């Protein structure tokens with residue numbers, strides 16, 4: 138049964154202004170799990186890409202995205218973390234993640250969508266009446282413990298990687314899904330390989346997404362990164378005490394002031410991270426305002442987690458509802474300029490700055506770090522080696 142609709146904050150009178158602004162400037166949602174639904178509903182990825190043009194299960198499809206005046210969408214590549222702490226166990230994670238990248242690329246071929254990676258692409262797609270479409274990989278477990286895979290993700294146009302999902306991995310410690318996890322890395326932060334990952338993400342221009350990671354992973358990553366960081370779908374812990382949300386001391390590290398990271402925090406609609414007691418659109422707006430007060434209005438955005446959550450909040454039930462949130466911010470006195478930033482302007486600035494850092498670092502030597510638990514490297518197919526190489530190894534190993 139749908140919850141009763143309560144009287145709103147008077148935002149109705151801002152609706153037309155919101156719609157006009159959203160027609161002129163893109164709202165970019167940094168976290169939508171549509172590939173997860175496509176993978177569950179369609180065995181055939183080509184059919185799935187076509188079918189979202191009409192009504193489709195979940196929170197998101199083209200008609201509802203149009204109605205909600207969505208401008209850009211980050212589609213998440215996601216797989217559940219496997220239990221345990223032996224990250225070298227054989228898995229299909231990299232294959233399944235690659236299949237989802239392919240799924241998103243198939244969607245980009247459809248008439249309503251267009252590939253995007255930076256602000257220029259975003260504006261080009263928006264002007265052409267298409268959804269600017271980005272790839273995000275939600276979880277370092279899909280890197281197969283390998284910086285080589287990271288470099289390939291970069292070539293495929295992956296725009297962000299969330300360092301963990303709800304489990305730790307070879308690179309970083311996770312916030313878990315509620316109950317604290319036993320630490321596996323020193324201080325429950327980054328591993329040595331994880332520190333290399335941060336540098337390599339800076340060098341390859343992939344945004345470092347710190348949603349889902351442990352507090353210490355957040356702190357260490359922000360300290361290490363030469364580029365602005367992203368929280369693709371997180372809220373403020375002071376307003377909703379959940380380990381997935383961001384503590385104040387980390388919020389204090391983000392901002393425009395000298396010495397702070399110029400990153401952006403996109404607020405999430407998931408009821409558990411908004412506040413389980415009476416989760417509403419107004420409470421999402423409270424999180425946005427709280428983070429804006431701590432970090433500045435240039436450091437907030439929207440990352441719904443549509444299609445990845447059981448329950449969104451009252452008032453933000455699916456992709457048709459973005460204009461209501463924008464009207465709410467107008468009712469709270471946000472100027473058009475501030476809202477253009479909230480909708481996507483802030484994020485576009487971050488993407489451009491991440492690309493500038495990539496340009497500065499492009500001649501830096503790639504990281505040769507290899508996960509210390511790997512026993513399969515160097516490759517040992519001795520019987521397949523040419524005699525010259527075998528002789529070399531025999532000499533060396535004497």
Ligand SMILES: [Zn+2]
Nearest residue numbers: 275349370445
């Ligand atoms: Zn998530």
